[in-house]
Amino acid sequence: MGEVTSVRVIEGAERGFATTRFDDLLNWCKKYSLFQYPFVTACCAMEFMGLASPRFDMARFGAEAPRFSPRQSDLLWVVGTVSQRNAPVLRRVYEQMADPKYVLAFGTCASCGGFYDNYTTLPGIDKVIPVDIYVPGCPPRPEGVIDGMLLLQDKIARGDRTPAIVKPRSDIVPAELANNGLVSMGRKAKERA
């Protein structure tokens, strides 16, 4: 059930049922109930608010419910710069989360420290806690973060815990999609199309 193709629907049963592997079922549950703990420290928070609000609507992915106790949350959003002084707090929050737990590094500062290359700042939260998804950008666009979250869901479904990064989009958008405004495109993408 991680993928729809692994579900077998038996025809003819009165109410219908499906078979799947237990792990797949469990992963399917996990991936659509990512309760979030927003560890929001800096300006990326503004973009995070945009992401969480109706326009981009994280609720579509079952990930909208914030839990301000790490013990009740599954996904730790590290949004913004983490200073050296704040690093023990971050690690403690992570340690308090119950398994299974996932970490998403939102923006360049959380991912690698960004341009804060000095005594103040942790050069990436992965120095302190393991990270599942890196979303680059200063700040990342909500679309990029949603990309990251889908990537995380995909990884959960596959049971894959290796770190992954959201790549810049370079898809060539079909002209009919671009023309009727269904897909927003940057200048370069338009030139390519």
Add this chain to the structure above:
Amino acid sequence: MSKKVLELLKAQFGDKILETSSQFGDDTAVVEPSIWRDVALFLRDDPRCQMNMFTDITAVDYPDREPRFEVVCHLRSLEKNHRIRLKARIGDAEAEGLEIPSLVPVYKGANWFERECHDMFGVAFQGHPDMRRILLYEEFKGHPLRKDYPAQQTQPLVEYREGATDKLAPFGADEGAPFGRQTHDFWSETN
């Protein structure tokens, strides 16, 4: 801005005012550290000055100068609408003798500014009620805004995870790619 306040200072303190300058409307007086608090008190209480607003206090490190550090303070009068910059030079090349009277008895607002200045430069404000670090942590060694503090040196509070690299340049040869600091290359793995 008139130079009136500078004239008043010179009349009041004479030789203890080492230099004055006035440029782009900013009056600056370099005073002896010994009269630092007296000058602030005079500027606050004298009816011709009425410097009732404490704006800022900080320090500057000039590694080639002797004395090496300059403590800089900005005061402003909301009544008279004039402002002044005070400077005092302290400390030798080894940053010894970095001591200056605290302005907290004169301006309460100086409290956290002086703590920050102490944190970043190691200036000891004598008579300050609570001379501790304010932004950095107690375990931090040295004073990061001094010119001899290594720009890249971090002092992590938490031990880095095994396999996590220590400080790398924020962006390497692959500048613009977001993860120049990673030792392993997500970029080619995921492409």
